[in-house]
Amino acid sequence: xxxxxxxxxxWLRIVAIPLMIAVYFLPASWAxxxxxxxxxxxxxxxxxxxxxxxxYLARKLNQTSAFGAFLDPVAxxxxxxxxxxxxVQLGRxxxxxxxxxxGREITISALREWMAKIGAAKNVAVSxxxxxxxxxxxxxxxxxxxxxxxxxLDLRTLGNWLIWIAxxxxxxxxxxxxxxxxxxxxKRSAEK
Numbered sequence: 001x002x003x004x005x006x007x008x009x010x011w012l013r014i015v016a017i018p019l020m021i022a023v024y025f026l027p028a029s030w031a032x033x034x035x036x037x038x039x040x041x042x043x044x045x046x047x048x049x050x051x052x053x054x055x056y057l058a059r060k061l062n063q064t065s066a067f068g069a070f071l072d073p074v075a076x077x078x079x080x081x082x083x084x085x086x087x088v089q090l091g092r093x094x095x096x097x098x099x100x101x102x103g104r105e106i107t108i109s110a111l112r113e114w115m116a117k118i119g120a121a122k123n124v125a126v127s128x129x130x131x132x133x134x135x136x137x138x139x140x141x142x143x144x145x146x147x148x149x150x151x152x153l154d155l156r157t158l159g160n161w162l163i164w165i166a167x168x169x170x171x172x173x174x175x176x177x178x179x180x181x182x183x184x185x186x187k188r189s190a191e192k
Contacts, residue, residue: 002065004058006064007071009050010072010075011075012050013054014074017082020043020047024036040086044142047079054068081098084102097167101166101170104171108173108174118184123183124177133172137166140160140165140166144160144163147159
């Protein structure tokens with residue numbers, strides 16, 4: 001297993017998950033609700049920045065690896081899933097939204113794994129639609145974690161709109177990936 005700066009940043013993102021969760025289990029005397037929201041938001045935003053930084057540094061420093069390519073999306077999905085579960089627990093996101101987003105991530109990860117196994121991974125490569133979905137999620141989640149006005153912005157309303165937009169883009173991108181994979185699925189099904 002290679003170890004370099006980009007992989008370290010990815011591991012830090014994974015380590016941030018229990019920290020973000022733990023913030024909400026601190027004794028009431030240690031932090032007020034708004035302080036917890038602020039710390040959880042900062043942890044999530046820092047993790048999101050490492051998501052960008054690890055990919056950038058891996059390319060810039062020529063430190064790309066198969067292990068890094070595997071670990072990076074796993075860390076992303078774990079971080080988003082943990083944040084969504086926290087938001088559902090806090091009553092700030094609907095369970096249906098969390099189920100759509102987490103379910104899509106599991107489905108597309110399994111699809112990509114299967115497509116790679118049969119040598120057709122390029123059919124389900126990351127698309128611009130998937131990137132836009134990720135941006136909507138990465139803006140919605142901090143807004144819903146912070147959940148208070150910020151610089152004149154109503155983050156509750158903005159976060160709610162963005163998370164629903166992310167859920168719709170999630171379904172749309174899942175349909176896109178399944179449609180791209182369908183010829184291989186149909187071909188393999190006909191062979192059996």
